[in-house]
Amino acid sequence: MTRSALFEKLALHAPHLSGRHAIPALPAFIYGTAWKKGATSDLVYEALSNGFTAIDTAAQPKHYREDLVAAGIHRAIKDGKIKRSEVYIQTKFTSVGGQDPDNMPFDPKSPLADQVKASVISSLQNFNFADVVAEGEAQYIDTLVLHSPMPTLNETLEVWETLEQFVPSEIRNLGISNCNLFTLMDLYERARIKPTVVQNRFYPSTKFDIGVRQFCKEKNIVYQSFWTLSANPGLVGSNETRSLANQVGISPQSALYCLVLGLGNVTVLNGTKSVQHMQEDWNAVKTVKEFAQSHPERWDAAVASFRRLIGQPKP
Template identity: 80%
Template sequence: MTTSAIFEKLALHVSGKHMVPALPAFIYGTAWKKEATADLVYQALCNGFTAIDTAAQPKHYREDLVAAGISRAIKDDKVKRSEIYIQTKFTSVAGQNPENMPYDPKSPLPEQVNASVISSLKNFNFAHVVEGDDTAEPYIDTLVLHSPMPTISETLEVWQALEQYVPDKIRNLGISNCDLFTLMDIYERARIKPSVVQNRFYPSTKYDIGARQFCREKNIIYQSFWTLSANPNLVGSKEAGRLANQLGISPQSALYCLVLGLGNVTVLNGTKSAQHMQEDWRAVTVVKEFAQSHPEEWDKTMTGFRKLIGQPKP
């Protein structure tokens, strides 16, 4: 992989006639934003973000307010629906608030999936702001299974229920909080293969070296989350510090860029600060230019970072 390719947008699978926006370096994460969700999503779309992550899980997300923020951005001509990548999730009963979930927890799994997907499609119906546009019909770019079910048979039952919506209502499927062996099992058995894997990037899983390798081999995009909060040691590392000092960016932005430099990775970025949004996007541009103009020095930097996380050089 050339240094110039590392920071290019990553193309997802194309589902028939439907085109899906390529994934940029950052996906805006909307967990725990509560009542501020709509304003923060709008702010993100005005400050460089074109991809949004949420979930049909009222316990931690406000999917309805994510949609409200997107609607406002579309109405104000900041973005078009076709330019935005929207990703939401099906969350099992175990991850839901018993008092507030988008389906009847006593219903069979396929019915839970159907109710959850229908509620998400209802939220992401932008017909009122894109009237006459060919993207007015509601759809979801990627639907992620928030975590594997207790058994592989239940996981596949949920996956098969999701498959029926692809490609017209859901363009791609993905899996989150998934170990390598479960990922391999789903990949082998599923009719529609996962397009994305969204996992914590942290020491407890040895930075998902095996899962990320499998993703590269199978053309699955790896989405890193908890990248900053779970890795104060990496933020404070000499590798991140050296890159930050050399290029005039923050250590946090430097770590984001080092993770992106691993290749086939996008990063969930949930900052609430417009300044940090701008700084993080600027850092990607600055580091990309540095990697292109100083390939040997960039390779040395990445070699040090791979060594730091225990990943052999490709």
């Protein structure tokens, strides 16, 4: 990544798509909608009104309100805040083990492939914007993510092969979350349609996914970091993060986001409920990008120090 391209949107490498199925590139931040409950619709609307163009959710009523995510997007499109072609919508298939037993988007007793199909169909029904968009743009999902690998590789591949049946018409891309390097390598090797995104926790227990992120970079897979602030109070309070924050006049939290983005080939899930923080985080990205371009040596030093802090070798 050149300094001039710092924090620019990341295009998804998807050779299976034709030109008519172009999707928005991934921006620095994806708005995370977990645990927003009844406030989900309003928060999604505010996010789309304050810099966000990408939304992450899941067909998992236990932790997400996918229907209210869709309602917030619908309202933003209707009010002219954003076009459907400009917003990146990402949802997930969550297996029985991650669902509320009393509230699932599929019959848990049905065959696995049928569970996947029912979940996808329920998501497509939610993300139907036929009354506010042109024909052909009404009902599709930009990326469908397998929320976690299944208990066995064969089951993971069965889910994946079922999802592939929806690509590219109803689903543009596929991804996986909560995935270790060995599972990712197996899936990549065996899948007909390769994953285009990996969404994982960025935290010390996995050594900040250095191996996974390197594999993603090699295979043109975009790495999506989540739990970036909550799991890393040590990084937020580190000398490296506070030094950047002080140099450019932003919060340590925003500075950590920018340092993670500075690792390259990374987008960050940002689930703030505060409109002020939404604006501050986007402004911080702009400020740090300008800093990197005007003071390249200082920015390089900041990123190099951060890499050392998390134990990542030089690129």
